[in-house]
Amino acid sequence: MTVELSAGRTTDADTMLAHRVVDRITQTSDTVTLILEPTRQAAQPFRAGQFMMLYRHGIGEIAISVSGDPARAGFLEHTIRAVGAVSRALHDTPVGGLVGVRGPFGTGWQPESAIGRDLVIVAGGVGLAPLRPLVLAVLAARGSYRRVVLITGARSPADMLFRGDQHRWAAAGLELHQTVDRPAASWTGQVGFVTEPLARLHLDPGRTSAFLCGPEPMMQFCARALLAKKVAAQDIRISLERNMQCGVARCGHCQLGPLLLCRDGPIVDYATAQPLLSVPEL
The missing domain is CATH 3.40.50.80 (Nucleotide-binding domain of ferredoxin-NADP reductase (FNR) module)
Known part of the structure; x- marks a missing residue:
């Protein structure tokens, strides 16, 4: 199954793409922003308001909205509050760690x-x-x-x-x-x-x-x-x-x-x- 992207491109919605954490920005005691860079392919464009499915190996996958700048090519930003097993595992991913990404999905703010x-x-x-x-x-x-x-x-x-x-x-x-x-x-x-x-x-x-x-x-x-x-x-x-x-x-x-x-x-x-x-x- 393919999903249409903001620039008219498509991606396989079932394909999990590996991204490396290149920076971590602490927001609060339980919330961090991860800066993700794709390991091989170009980063997928997204519209403000869309979300990605983020995966941590051996733990699971959850939907997380993109919190970065739609005009910033090459990177994704996701701000994650640790409230459950998967969000905690994503929150705790160190710089250099890998996160699986599917998407983007959903409607935007327009x-x-x-x-x-x-x-x-x-x-x-x-x-x-x-x-x-x-x-x-x-x-x-x-x-x-x-x-x-x-x-x-x-x-x-x-x-x-x-x-x-x-x-x-x-x-x-x-x-x-x-x-x-x-x-x-x-x-x-x-x-x-x-x-x-x-x-x-x-x-x-x-x-x-x-x-x-x-x-x-x-x-x-x-x-x-x-x-x-x-x-x-x-x-x-x-x-x-x-x-x-x-x-x-x-x-x-x-x-x-x-x-x-x-x-x-x-x-x-x-x-x-x-x-x-x-x-x-x-």
């Missing part, structure tokens, strides 16, 4: 759909990782957007991802709002959930697009806040996670109603997601 509009990007916790390629693509085309707002939330300042990046993005003209649930003694920023700075934003609803990623309840509360401001549901895009095991809509583990999220997602508009998320345990 930043081109928001050209000429205001962008509101909301990230909760590790949800900033799948949004980072979007932010980088938007900043590379900064003149194409009227206003770019990024709201990031974390449990504590120590849990904030890409802290240096966030300050550089703000210096490049992005409007940054940071908030934490549990402030440290040195924290001088906002305290609370990401919905609070979002609720305070003054928006032009007819010219606003929003991109949300984080825990599902967070995204639902943010979407409701945006709907209350008259932003259209089809102009709100969210990233949905389910148990993605194959990446190509064969196994059915990622089904959400009529959607197979490895193929029809993970990025979907809220007009599509809202009726599905309103059904308990669907």
Whole structure:
């Protein structure tokens, strides 16, 4: 089976390509960004919002969103929080270690759909990782957007991802709002959930697009806040996670109603997601 790539190329979706870890960037106490370089072939191009299936020999395979720059050829970046056996094994891979990669899979954020509009990007916790390629693509085309707002939330300042990046993005003209649930003694920023700075934003609803990623309840509360401001549901895009095991809509583990999220997602508009998320345990 072949999968179409962002540049019109195709790849065999079942082929596991070996990548070597060439750098490890510690983000938090349990999260690291791995910089991966293919051992033989050219790195596969991807769209912001797509994911790869990453494999650690003898442990298993899981879906991980790409967190790197779509315009950076030759390397992949994946930001991984150690929460289970496979993610822990990937997280602990040393420089020089090998990781298997299949993909890319899934839909993207489609930043081109928001050209000429205001962008509101909301990230909760590790949800900033799948949004980072979007932010980088938007900043590379900064003149194409009227206003770019990024709201990031974390449990504590120590849990904030890409802290240096966030300050550089703000210096490049992005409007940054940071908030934490549990402030440290040195924290001088906002305290609370990401919905609070979002609720305070003054928006032009007819010219606003929003991109949300984080825990599902967070995204639902943010979407409701945006709907209350008259932003259209089809102009709100969210990233949905389910148990993605194959990446190509064969196994059915990622089904959400009529959607197979490895193929029809993970990025979907809220007009599509809202009726599905309103059904308990669907």
